Amino acid sequence: MMDKENNDHEVEWLEAQKVETSVDLLAAAKQQLLFLAAVDRNRWLYDGPALETAIYRYNACWLPLLAKHSLSEGPLVPPLDCEWIWHCHRLNPVRYKSDCEQFYGRLLDVSGVVSSVNGNCKLKTEDLWKRLYPEEPYDLDVDKVVSEKSPDLEKCTKYDLVSAVKRQNSFYYQVSRSYVSNDVFLREAVARYKGFLYLIKKNRERSLKRFCVPTYDVDLIWHTHQLHPVAYCNDLDKHIGKVLEHDDTDSDRGKGKKLDTGFSNTTAQWEETFGRRYWKAGAMYRGSTPAPVTTSPYVSDVLDKEPTVKEEFESLIQVPDVEVVEALLEIIEVRNIPDGHKGKLSVVFSKTQPDSLFDAERRLTILSEAGEKQVAFFQCEPTGELRFQLVSSSPSKIPVSREPKSLGFASLSLKEFFSSAITHLSVEKWLEVMPSKGSKTDPKPISLRVAVSFTPPTRCPSVLHMVQSRPSCKGSCFFPIIRKSRHAKSSTHVVDETQTEVISLQMRDGATLKGDQTAQRQVIGVMDSGETRVLAEYTGTFWSLLDSKWSLRQTDVNTPLYELLGTRMVKIFSGRKLDYEPKHCANRRSDEDFMTLVEFSTQHPYGKAVALLDLKFGSIEAEENWLVLPGIVSAFILNTLVKKGGSNGFDTTTKVAQQESLKSNGLKEVSKETKLVAAVENKVEANTANGKTAAAVIAPEKGSGCGGGGCSGECGNMVKAAIASGCGSSCSGEYGEMMKATNASGCGSGCSGECGDMIKAAKASGCGGGGCSGECGDMVRAARASGCGGACSGECGDMVKAANASGCGGGCSGECGDMVKATKASSCGGGCSGECGDMVKAA
Structure with missing residues (x-):
């Protein structure tokens, strides 16, 4: 059958x-x-007088020219503004067809037309345009736009093109x-x-x-x-x-x-027609468009410079190149379950070889068993295997203390997707479940039908953490993996996501400036070999970085606060901007804890977010390799300045303005260095048994919110989550905040509530699916913690400092409980109708 x-x-x-x-x-x-x-x-095409003028030119010039054109005359190249309006008009195909037939007697097509972005010669089109419209320039001069064009044209569509353009923005x-x-x-x-x-x-x-x-x-x-x-x-x-x-x-x-x-x-x-999953990794709703950092493009001679060849400084640190893929996973059905089985089935999935992006265990319900869609969005490296463990939880009448029973394991190799040549990115197949050791072997093996899709691999951003050490400690106080302290003086260790140290930094006084009693400041880098290099010097008005290849200076305005200039133009804004912008939900962490580095170039005149600096926890996420070293040095300087209120960093003539700027942006409220150090010590002590280092707990990543289903409550704030996801489907609230989420997925459809808060969560999950009608839970600095796995109708619980903890696995109708400092603890595995309880320091 x-x-x-x-x-x-x-x-x-x-x-x-x-x-x-x-x-x-x-x-x-x-x-x-x-x-x-x-x-x-060219965002002037999105709104305002320029858009109105573009619409006029489209109706009065472009369509009549297109109607008169003969293919034998060669290709036409429309002006960019006219092509944009034409683009939006054609996206209402029924109305476009009727307008063309009404005014020109036929449907005007793209045959014989070449896009303005193809780099083709447009001289013939310009000549033809000038002959027909001598008073109207071919290229729209935005600076000379006037809104005096009469809309009363003989051949002019009544279709609201302004609204059509705004819908396509x-x-x-x-x-x-x-x-x-x-x-x-x-x-x-x-x-x-x-x-x-x-x-x-x-x-x-x-x-x-x-x-x-x-x-x-x-x-x-x-x-x-x-x-x-x-x-x-x-x-x-x-x-x-x-x-x-x-x-x-x-x-x-x-x-x-x-x-x-x-x-x-x-x-x-x-899914009923094709037996295939409709939701697909990389194809779901990302959330609303972030607010721009500027309404007008930046212009600078820096924009025309090409990056120089690789400098010697770039080889001072080694940051591994890691590829990342987004994945969307759903467990469809299970067959050949032994007769008499009464437990509630679910699947715990992980990777057989955990990578730097995904080394957690997460739980999913099975569609055929739960009767509701639940998916998991996550990121991982495109290597190894996905491992699935079929588990059976006790019926609700049996005490919840009974451990879930493992029925066996199945796996899916990622090689078939990411070998030398990628041929497909989606698969839906039956996997045979191999019984656990000691389990009774059934003549008909249990099988799981698993559907998974991936995005093509892309470069993973480099996430680096800065941790201060104390000179009084013998060796390193905070990093068991660091062999010895390289300095008697206080140092800042910079480590990557694998807790490998890439460089150590110090701030020290240098030579005295002429005519000034203030000692010159320097940033010293110490390599793994013990070699020291001067990475930055304060000149009296700005910081000179990497043998003057870059400069870091304070601006004379509040936005942006600083500029990093070299072969590229990077402006530094207070808060989380562009792709790092929080979405919808109220923020548990202050936006003032962050700075966003935004590159401006000919390709990105309105800015491209290239790095996020977390001032409070001392970490930086760099999207591009060229930014890693100048970004680390700039982050170190800015982090030091902020903690010291801006003193000893920039010219005294700008100190007052800088302090006022920092104050207006709330940057002096960042936790003191001593508090951070104490927090690190506590983390290391608490996690020594698990072999974790301070860096793993200071700035953890990899969290996820509602994986699928219909989250009717709050699906989750994701701050600094690198394996993050919002609601996979019809999140009836707002699909959730994904701050610092790398290629995170939002709702596939519509979200109407809020999806919950995940702050500094390491490999954490919020609501896995189902219908979270309340709040899916707070996850504050949770290490490998899971929230609701199924359908949480109440609150799925707070998870504070939870290590390897699980929340509700099934359908929590009440509150799934608090998990405070829980190590490898599990809460509700099935259907919790009340409160699942508190787990305090549960091992």
Whole structure:
């Protein structure tokens, strides 16, 4: 019966792949991504007088020119502003078709048109434009825009193009991740788009009116198809019988709203029809677009400089290059369970060879057993195997102290995804469960159906932690792995995520400046060999870094606070900005504890977040290799200045302004160095038995929020979480905050509440899935802690300083309990109807 069902699913999928399109959607999607990036570099096209002028030029100049153009005259190249309005108009294919036919008697197509971002010669188009519109320049001069253009044109659409543009502004953020243009990712997206069209066709054949909602990979291909109007109309009319409308007017992702219910229904229909998972890693909602750090682009001669060849300073430290993938995992069903089994089944998953990104155990319910979708979002290195342990928890009538029983293990190798050549990023298959030692062997082995998808590998940001040591200690007080103290003087050890020291830093007085009694400050770097180098010197007005290759100086404005200039322009802002911006939920940690380093370049005139500095816990996350060393040195200087109120760092003439700036941004409220050192000592003492170092507990990473299901409460704040995820599906609240989350996933559909708080959580999980109708729990500095695994209808509990702790594994209807300093402790494994209890120092 099951084999027949699987065959039926495969037949449906193969039928869907017969949907033909007369456009090379993969190549065209890449072209669209390039164009959207170009528009994003010219954000005056998003709003204001320039947008109104662009709309006028589109109606008055571009469409008439396109209508008169003959293919024999050579390709046309539209001005960027006109191409952007044309782009948005075509994304309402039904309205665009009717407008073209009304005003020009035919559907105006892209044949014979080349995008303005392709670098093709546009001289012929400029000449033609000047002949037809001598008073209107070909390229829009934004500085001379006036809003006096009359909208009363003879041929002008009544379609609200201003609103259409504003609806498309946020789309690029959702698809701008580097792996989206990967060929394997796009090929799967094209196949899924055909499946999407096939579902709509089936609905029409059954006279079913359903609002189908695409994931973002499908939506990208759908947009791409619509941007070729003639092909889109012909293809859709052939396969579906009508030109399919593209309704992008709904943006409310609240629980029960049209977008939320549409996505849930599309998910159910997709999985019922194809037997494949609809949710996909890298294709889910990222959250709202972050606020910009500037409304106008920065211009500097630095922007035109190319980075110099690798300098000798870059070889002073060795930071391992690590690749990272996002993963989305779901356990579909289990078969051949022994007769008479009465326990509640779930799956604990981990990696057989834990890596620097994922070395936790997390629990998932099984869809066929729990009756509700639960997924796990996480990040890991693309190596080793995923390991699945099938466990059985005691029925609710048996005391909860009974340990879950292991029924066996299964594994899935990542080699098939990430060998020398990636061919596919998703799989859904049956895995045989090998019985645990001592378990009774059944003639029919238990099997698990597992679905997992990945994103293509990308470079993992370098996360480095700075920890102060005391000169009075013999050896290192804080790092058992560090062999000996290299200085009698106080040092700051910089360690990577594997707790390997990469460099040691000191701040010391240098030579006296001429005519000034103030001693010059220097930053000294001590290498593993014991060699010392001067990495930075204070000149009296600014810091000169790495033999004057870079300079760090204070600005004369409050925003940004500082500038790091060299072969690149980097401005340093107070708080968490751009990709590091917290989402939705109230912050448990003050934004004043952070600084964001933002690079400005020709490719990113409005800024690209390249590093986050955590002042309170002394860590820096660097997105690019070129920033690692200057970033570490700058972080060390800034961290020292902030703790000392800005003294002994910059010119005395700027001290007052600097202190006022720091005060206005709350930076003097950071914890004192002595408190940090004491905290480190306590952490090391508490975790010595587990072999953890201070760095592992000071600035832990790798947390996750609601993995899936419908979180109707709060799904979670993720601050400094590198393996973080929000709600996987229809989070009825807000999908959660992911601060410092690397390629974190938000809701696949709509979130209407808040998904919970995870602050400095190491490998922590919030609500794993189900429907968290309350709060999924606070996780404050939790090491490898898990929140709710299933459907928490109340509060899933606080996890404070929990090491290897688990929260609710199943359906907690009350409160799942507090876990305070719990080592390898587990709370509710099944269905907790009350409170699961407190676990205080439970080993």
